[in-house]
Amino acid sequence: CRSRVHSGCVRAEISYIMVKPDGVQRGLVGEIVGRFERKGFTLRGLKLFTPGKELAEEHYKDLSQKPFFKDLVDYITSGPVVAMVWEGDGVVKSARKLIGSTNPLEAEPGTIRGDLAVQTGRNVVHGSDSPENGERETALWFGSGSVEQWQPALAPWLRE
Numbered sequence: 001c002r003s004r005v006h007s008g009c010v011r012a013e014i015s016y017i018m019v020k021p022d023g024v025q026r027g028l029v030g031e032i033v034g035r036f037e038r039k040g041f042t043l044r045g046l047k048l049f050t051p052g053k054e055l056a057e058e059h060y061k062d063l064s065q066k067p068f069f070k071d072l073v074d075y076i077t078s079g080p081v082v083a084m085v086w087e088g089d090g091v092v093k094s095a096r097k098l099i100g101s102t103n104p105l106e107a108e109p110g111t112i113r114g115d116l117a118v119q120t121g122r123n124v125v126h127g128s129d130s131p132e133n134g135e136r137e138t139a140l141w142f143g144s145g146s147v148e149q150w151q152p153a154l155a156p157w158l159r160e
C-alpha cells in the first residue's frame with residue numbers, strides 16, 4: 001500500500017490494456033507497449049494468446065445487445081492478442097487518451113488509434129474505461145491476484 005487517505009489504504013490504479021489481433025498481425029506490439037512504457041506507467045502483466053469465445057463475450061458483455069457484437073467477438077478471437085496490465089496514477093483515463101477515440105478517423109493524431117488505425121472494427125487496442133473495469137478485466141484475463149507486484153527502480157524519478 002503506497003498512499004493513505006484517512007486511515008484507509010488506496011490501491012494502486014490499474015488498467016487492462018490489450019493489443020487486439022490486428023495490432024499483433026501488423027507488428028504493432030512494440031510500438032504500442034513502448035508508448036505506455038515511455039509515458040511512465042508500470043507493466044504488471046503481459047501475455048500473448050488467442051482468447052476463446054466465452055472470454056471475449058464476458059469481456060464485452062455490456063455490448064451484447066449491439067448489432068456488431070458477433071463481429072466483435074469473431075474479431076477478438078481471430079488470433080493472438082497481447083493482454084497487459086499497466087499501473088500508475090490516473091492510468092485508466094490517461095491510457096484512454098493515449099489510445100484515442102473508438103473511431104480511429106476521429107482519434108487525434110498522436111494517439112495510438114489516430115496514428116495507426118482507420119476503422120472502428122479494426123482499432124488495434126483496448127483500454128479499460130473505469131478503474132472498476134480495470135480491476136474486473138484484469139481479474140477476467142489474468143485471474144485475481146495473478147499479476148506481478150513490483151516497483152521499478154526508476155520510481156523515484158517518475159513520482160515525487
Ligand code: IDP
Binds near residue numbers: 063121
Ligand atoms: P472502446 O474500445 O473505445 O472502449 P467501445 O464502445 O467500448 O469502445 O466498443 C468496444 C469495441 O467494439 C471497439 O473498440 C470496437 O472494436 C468495437 N466497436 C464499437 N463500436 C463499433 C461499431 O459501431 N462497429 C464495429 N465495431 C464497433
Ligand code: MG
Binds near residue numbers: 127129
Ligand atoms: Mg470500451
